[in-house]
Amino acid sequence: MGGSIAGCALASAAARAGADEVVVLERTHGRLADRGLGLCIHDGRAAELAATGALPAGIAAHRLTRRRWVVRDDTAAGPAGRVFWEQPFPFHSYHWGLLWRGLREATPASVVYRQGAAVTGVAGDGERAEVRLAQGTAEAFDLVVGADGYRSVVREAVCPESRPAYAGYVCWRGNFDARRLEALGDGGWPAESVTTVCFGGGSCVIYRIPGPDGPRVNWVLYAMPPQTGRLPFDDPTSFPPGRVTEELTAHLGALLDLEFPPYWAQVLGLTEPADTFVQPIYDLETARTTAGRLLLAGDAATVVRPHNTSGAAKALQDATAFEDAWRRAGTWDELLHAYQAARGAAGREMVALARRLGRGQVEQTPAWAAMNHREAESWWQGQLGGAADIGGQAMTP
Template identity: 75%
Template sequence: MRGGTVTVVGGSIAGCAFASAAARAGADAVTVLERSEGRLADRGLGLCVHDDRAAELTAAGTLPPGIAAHRLARRRWVVRDPAGPAGRVFWDQPFPFHSYHWGLLWQGMREATPASVDYRHGVTVTGVAAADGGDRAEVHLADGGVEAGDLVVGADGYRSVVRRAVSPDSRPDYAGYICWRGNFDARRLAAVGEEHWPSEAVTTVCFEGGSCVVYRIPGPDGLRVNWVLYAVPPPAAGLRLDDPTSFPPGRVTAELAVGLTALLDHAFPPYWARVLALTDPEDTFVQPIYDLETAPITAGRLLLAGDAATVVRPHNTSGAAKALQDATAFEAAWRSAATWDEVLHGYRSARGAAGRELVALARRLGRAQVERTPPWSTMRPGDAHAWWQDQLGGAPGIGGQAMCPATAAQDPRH
């Protein structure tokens, strides 16, 4: 099928991927409506993509080559131990991933978006609706304008406006715990030493009621350290937990900061507490954890993508890969279809169950690594491997699954 007009709500990684896919597949016109007026490239969060998923997505043309990435190979699970300041490594696990800086990944995706795409900043979408008896769709804007077209893609994240039209009763559920996030210039590690931490290693610091993942990512000016700390119970310091929200970088309250310092002092090996303490307040934020599986990911001429379709807890390390796989499946469905109904059916068939499986796996990982943590201090490699397999519950690994048989299967140890 060729022709038609597509409006993509949301211009982040998923939005750029879907806009590019629609343009390549032959749309007459593609418009991206991004609410932010600022530079998305300034967002400094880290993320990881499994090597097999990256190879698959690059081959499909969805992940542009040449975007800065840092190679990771091992994941070391560490628990506090009196014998050493860096704790005891109780499991050394293969981890075939590359890490990315969110802003640099978005910038690469944006630069690869075809020039024919009309990408607009500073546009707020207030709602979407069917038009022309369901054969078209309308996007309603805060300034009173209306964009009409053949298809609307909701790539507008976990608070999706488009999701409210596709599945009005679906909203993210609070998981019962929060995560702290932070990042800083890796050159600061000179103050605490790097002998405990090879460049290709991810460290997971384990403690009762939570865990913390620490790894390096590429940055605009060299390597940075990125960390994500999950903990229960949540701090009682003004967090609103009944609606998806966060304390953005630079707005963490003094009470929250004191709580983080107390947790590091009490639960972390001293070395890793000093590592996280290198983070500036303006690069630290708090995010309650939510998840969501939306049964219908299409309705009429509306389609949900990335986090708008499913909100997956970060433990699965699959968010970016999932969004790019969604776009890959969308393009494949378009190229093999003769009508819009066939495009939407093909996309639903390819991605509906995949999203639900990711949510289920991430819930198991969250229970095991945060909500119901094991006796970390007594664990040995054999115990850890069996514990990990129980979390996977038959899934081949974390990081998302292959989209086609031709892609190499993940090692079940990952």
């Protein structure tokens, strides 16, 4: 269930492992490739995933190497602000639509991919799992994989007690054609660098991504929403491009004017309203990833705040673990048990790390401007809490 990144990856994994029949049920009719969001995959995770076949070769990616942390400084720094810390950033950035297209094209021809197939419920307690479709029909399968995102119907059956929890803040997201930067100059911004603009109560990550028509600039700004009025943040549904409220648009403008170095405020100002949206930040963890003949993967299993930069890698790792469990198992029960053992705790640990990162970069921000390099490094290690890095964990060979 679900035909986006996780769904394509799990379907391909099942086909490679020897499934006789694989059916993907995707509820939308439209072109998923039109989604233009940026994302990153850690170089270490990408190498592991390429070796297993979960990340196909040839998908456009932009190399990133350094992350610079910047604050506004009206006294000493130039229009691009003052860099108070710089750290290695071994990632490649992707365009969501191009990554999905590469995964979709790599899906074996034996996989049946059905769009417009909305599922209203599943049951998986017996020897077969049943899927109930919106048009009133039902179909039976040996196994149902829930790769149907943060509003997963399969998760409702596996873990009905699990609900997405609002973190108390939102992110504004946008991207635009990188050629627009020519009007501003480069601002001392190397193409392989990520910039994090820091301010009290929030932060903004800015980097380049590949696009269908050339490089694009992608940005994600985290902050508390405006306190006036009533905005519907009780459900993890975004305000899509063209439907961002005037109140949220005005709040973004005020943040740029008051908190951002002038150059970076101008950079974000290059984004068209049609390429800007607002997403409430939620997270979710589940006590289990399998039940009966049902299995959860990707955001259906765990919703991790984006600070961890691990969403795509996690979905592809789920597919890798699924394929490995399939090849080693002699029964469905063995497969499900092995998958739960491989991915259950890993998902919960990523949720915990992203919560720490959210506290440190939005909810309880430090005095960024007073930090030196050594203090910033110590602060960062405190957020990691023993994790090796952001971007997801290495999988056990």
